[in-house]
Amino acid sequence: MQYRHHPVASQTGPDFAASLPTNGYGWWYVDALSDCGQHGLTMIAMLGCVFSPWYAWARAAGRRRVDPLEHSGLNLALYGAAGHRWTLTERGAADVARSADRLTIGRSSLHWDGVALQAEIDEITSPWPTRLQGRLRLIPQTLIGNGHDIDREGAHRWYPIAAQARIEVEFTHPQLRWQGHAYFDANQGLRPLEDDFRSWNWSRAALADHARVYYDTEWRGGGGTSLALRFDASGTHACDPPPQRMLPRTLWGIERMTRCDATAEASVKETLENGPFYARSLVDTTVDGHRTLAFHESVSLERFASRWVQTLLPVRLPRRPLRRRDQTVPLR
Numbered sequence: 449m450q451y452r453h454h455p456v457a458s459q460t461g462p463d464f465a466a467s468l469p470t471n472g473y474g475w476w477y478v479d480a481l482s483d484c485g486q487h488g489l490t491m492i493a494m495l496g497c498v499f500s501p502w503y504a505w506a507r508a509a510g511r512r513r514v515d516p517l518e519h520s521g522l523n524l525a526l527y528g529a530a531g532h533r534w535t536l537t538e539r540g541a542a543d544v545a546r547s548a549d550r551l552t553i554g555r556s557s558l559h560w561d562g563v564a565l566q567a568e569i570d571e572i573t574s575p576w577p578t579r580l581q582g583r584l585r586l587i588p589q590t591l592i593g594n595g596h597d598i599d600r601e602g603a604h605r606w607y608p609i610a611a612q613a614r615i616e617v618e619f620t621h622p623q624l625r626w627q628g629h630a631y632f633d634a635n636q637g638l639r640p641l642e643d644d645f646r647s648w649n650w651s652r653a654a655l656a657d658h659a660r661v662y663y664d665t666e667w668r669g670g671g672g673t674s675l676a677l678r679f680d681a682s683g684t685h686a687c688d689p690p691p692q693r694m695l696p697r698t699l700w701g702i703e704r705m706t707r708c709d710a711t712a713e714a715s716v717k718e719t720l721e722n723g724p725f726y727a728r729s730l731v732d733t734t735v736d737g738h739r740t741l742a743f744h745e746s747v748s749l750e751r752f753a754s755r756w757v758q759t760l761l762p763v764r765l766p767r768r769p770l771r772r773r774d775q776t777v778p779l780r
Contacts, residue, residue: 457607457634459593461560464551470513472638473498476551476558478565478586479652479743480615480630487528487626488720489617490728490743491567491584493551493558495520498641499726500538501758502767507640517541521765522556524569524580525728527720530622534721535571535580538767563587565632569619575763582619586630589613592684595636598665598673599644604637611652611659611679629654631743642753644668649705653735653742657681660735660742662689662707676707678736695744698727704746708733717741724760725751 456466456474468474473496481488496516497503503519523536545552549560555570565586573580588610595605615630631652648665658680666672676689693714695704699722708714712734721728731744751757
């Protein structure tokens with residue numbers, strides 16, 4: 449069975465107003481590295497937070513038809529010279545406002561002006577509360593309109609909106625300012641990830657004149673998808689996936705796999721996020737004959753679905769209403 453989506457992105461950019469079904473999700477993802485190599489970030493704006501224990505518990509509690517907007521949040525992680533900062537606060541539908549070109553979640557917002565993605569960030573980190581405040585501007589080199597099914601039935605789609613982009617980052621809390629190369633995509637699903645996937649490994653590498661993305665999914669019940677795509681000024685090109693390379697397991701025992709040139713090896717330069725079901729890493733790899741650093745993530749949906757993992761998650765993913773102006777926030 450093939451499902452009908454109302455795309456969260458097209459060749460003109462993201463669509464933040466796309467309709468989402470009950471129990472579904474949509475997210476818009478950015479990652480970036482500074483030109484100097486000293487800074488990095490990831491940002492994910494989520495409607496129907498796929499890794500939320502609160503969303504999973506709501507579905508399991510007999511309320512099977514759950515509005516994804518009731519479980520929304522903006523995840524931002526900063527890495528590098530300014531230290532590691534992380535935020536993801538889940539909010540309800542009353543704290544979400546959206547149109548085709550603008551999305552507001554709590555005090556943070558994303559705006560697509562037809563040329564660039566602009567984000568205003570005003571969040572509190574967890575588990576230790578500090579302010580995370582700043583802005584970024586991402587300028588795609590080429591917009592991509594095609595989506596790709598990543599599951600057996602077409603219930604989950606991935607949209608690589610801009611595999612090649614530039615980014616300008618300026619924060620006041622913490623104080624930092626940098627420019628670098630970036631990546632922008634979106635995902636959309638009509639039901640929970642753990643219903644259809646056992647795991648996946650994903651990576652993207654930026655080279656001088658093109659970018660590469662490898663996306664390997666493992667489905668429940670057997671089978672999977674292996675996408676190997678090259679993005680350049682002329683468009684998107686499907687390629688034969690290069691060989692798999694196993695990477696060391698994380699401290700939580702999560703398996704990591706990547707792909708690189710047949711004559712080369714890959715290694716983990718740094719593990720940026722190390723959780724019980726998810727790992728984000730920088731991988732030293734070789735792509736199309738060029739040695740480069742790639743963003744990489746490994747996800748175990750089987751692990752996420754386990755009761756003990758979901759019991760741990762609220763420490764990093766608190767759920768609270770929007771703080772009003774007359775409320776104070778404890779800060780370090």
